[in-house]
Amino acid sequence: MATKILVVYASRYGSTREVAEAVGEVLAGRGPGVEVEVTPAKEAGDSIDIASYAMVVIGSPVYAGKWLGDALLFVKKHAGALQEVSVAIFSTGLAMTEDTPENREKMAEAAQDVTDLVAPVATGMFAGKLIYDNLNLPMRLMIKAMKAPEGDFRDWDAIRSWAQGLPLPPG
Numbered sequence: 566m567a568t569k570i571l572v573v574y575a576s577r578y579g580s581t582r583e584v585a586e587a588v589g590e591v592l593a594g595r596g597p598g599v600e601v602e603v604t605p606a607k608e609a610g611d612s613i614d615i616a617s618y619a620m621v622v623i624g625s626p627v628y629a630g631k632w633l634g635d636a637l638l639f640v641k642k643h644a645g646a647l648q649e650v651s652v653a654i655f656s657t658g659l660a661m662t663e664d665t666p667e668n669r670e671k672m673a674e675a676a677q678d679v680t681d682l683v684a685p686v687a688t689g690m691f692a693g694k695l696i697y698d699n700l701n702l703p704m705r706l707m708i709k710a711m712k713a714p715e716g717d718f719r720d721w722d723a724i725r726s727w728a729q730g731l732p733l734p735p736g
């Protein structure tokens with residue numbers, strides 16, 4: 566029987582979508598029986614059958630210390646069903662450009678609303694991507710005040726090896 570895996574993500578500027586796609590690709594390569602769907606959280610409808618998946622991976626960037634609303638809403642809506650399947654979560658953020666215990670703690674706090682509802686079997690924390698020119702003025706001002714670095718800091722080896730190491734339940 567196939568092992569079905571759902572990868573759900575939120576993303577404002579697309580960089581977390583690309584992370585979710587890379588995670589999905591690695592998972593799909595884990596075995597001939599693995600089927601992966603990668604879906605934006607806002608398109609994962611209310612009627613999605615969470616119980617039909619062996620694992621659900623949920624990812625979001627961190628904005629102002631929180632997960633994006635779409636990803637959070639997905640978890641809230643499906644909290645009951647998500648408790649019955651294997652769940653892994655990942656967060657992207659500029660905090661992870663410096664991988665320190667303090668920054669890991671900040672990333673964990675950003676996902677607290679999620680981990681209050683589900684107990685993930687794995688938690689990924691990845692450095693993200695920030696391009697000033699993509700931002701609207703309020704966001705640019707906020708980011709400048711935070712003295713956030715500009716660039717693409719995504720570590721694809723770290724992302725892929727996290728996906729490779731996820732404990733896959735039998736289908």
Ligand SMILES: Cc1cc2nc3c(=O)[nH]c(=O)nc-3n(C[C@H](O)[C@H](O)[C@H](O)COP(=O)(O)O)c2cc1C
Nearest residue numbers: 576577578579580581626629630658659660693694
């Ligand atoms: C207004 C704003 C606020 C942000 N706040 C945080 C934050 O609190 N912590 C963090 O680690 N990264 C923060 N970031 C960085 C984003 O998480 C990072 O750029 C992420 O890769 C964006 O993902 P996306 O392209 O999928 O939207 C912020 C970025 C912006 C533009």
